[in-house]
Ligand code: SF4
């Protein structure tokens with residue numbers, strides 16, 4: 247049986263092929279299209295999601311975000327992991343470890 | 344009234360034809376024959392207009408949408424416009440080849456209905472021989488083709504005892520989501536209300552099982568739960584508000600705010616073969632009728648919950664009170680709330696009668 251994925255710094259998250267992050271020209275907003283759902287992630291969420299490319303680990307994603315936002319990685323780490331865990335629990339993210 | 348924002352979702356009932364005969368079918372009691380259906384070019388034009396208008400997700404439904412041979416063309420057209428496509432099927436007539444063609448066309452997701460968690464209940468409801476086995480096979484093929492799967496289980500007194508089995512089945516079939524949807528009583532379901540209505544004890548047990556499964560399966564299976572109106576304290580926010588985010592088109596091209604809206608006999612609807620979709624979305628009298636909050640009477644008008652539930656379902660208000668502008672009687676604040684409970688209790692006190700199966704007359 248499937249098991250719940252727990253996000254660790256080593257997890258490598260990506261959007262499954264049936265979850266689409268795309269820019270909506272009409273509304274000038276990023277949108278996530280998923281089975282029977284449409285989500286409107288805020289700017290920070292979009293930045294995180296764009297980095298979920300199936301190549302970088304959560305640790306590296308945090309590193310890159312800290313750089314982009316000129317933030318202390320220890321400060322953002324918990325938030326990013328929490329976000330990824332939440333999206334994974336909603337089955338919107340795929341994770342390889 | 345200010346112009347409405349762009350719609351996000353669209354339910355396209357491509358045909359009313361279906362191999363099954365579910366007695367709660369959400370199609371109207373007066374089913375349309377195939378000769379009233381708009382043709383391929385008609386649908387393609389509608390979907391192009393819908394994409395222009397801002398629609399991001401299209402639910403291809405019926406009847407049984409796969410009975411339309413042009414389904415692949417329809418999906419290709421939507422996928423070329425980056426619109427997310429969801430196929431809602433009963434899954435009794437799909438070969439591996441057909442599924443591959445749908446995937447090729449760009450289909451994003453499949454929602455498969457199951458009438459029971461076992462073969463006997465599935466066949467009792469759908470009246471289709473070997474339906475259950477075909478559905479399981481379809482689920483397998485869908486997953487094998489790499490498509491995400493939702494199982495949709497409409498619930499009533501004949502399968503309300505199968506909650507855990509539905510959950511296990513969803514896991515076994517590697518579904519991404521399970522929708523446990525208590526039947527809503529309009530149209531065919533309204534005709535069969537006394538045969539379908541579950542009793543309160545069963546409903547309470549159901550809620551408990553679903554809540555437990557949900558907590559247990561966090562991150563493993565998404566479970567959506569449509570609670571039963573007749574035992575509710577507050578109504579559901581039907582369609583996210585009348586003509587707010589979504590609309591429905593039925594096989595002949597008529598545009599509705601929700602699939603049951605034709606049960607409201609005072610409304611007049613527009614058709615995409617007469618008027619552009621954008622014009623209908625903005626100006627159709629049926630869509631304007633209960634848009635926003637202006638139409639509301641008390642107790643909804645001054646209620647703090649109105650932004651949440653938009654006063655509930657107009658069709659249910661009409662079915663029970665005869666006036667679609669009333670508060671949905673599922674709401675505890677509606678003066679008709681007690682009637683709903685009485686109807687349910689009277690229904691379950693009877694021995695279930697024969698089903699009035701759906702059929703084209
Ligand atoms: S509810 Fe049953 S009869 Fe109606 S369209 Fe769906 S599968 Fe067919």
Ligand code: SF4
Pocket residue numbers: 577578642643644646647648649650652653654655670671674675676677
């Ligand atoms: S009174 Fe109207 S707005 Fe308030 S909870 Fe009931 S249905 Fe919703």
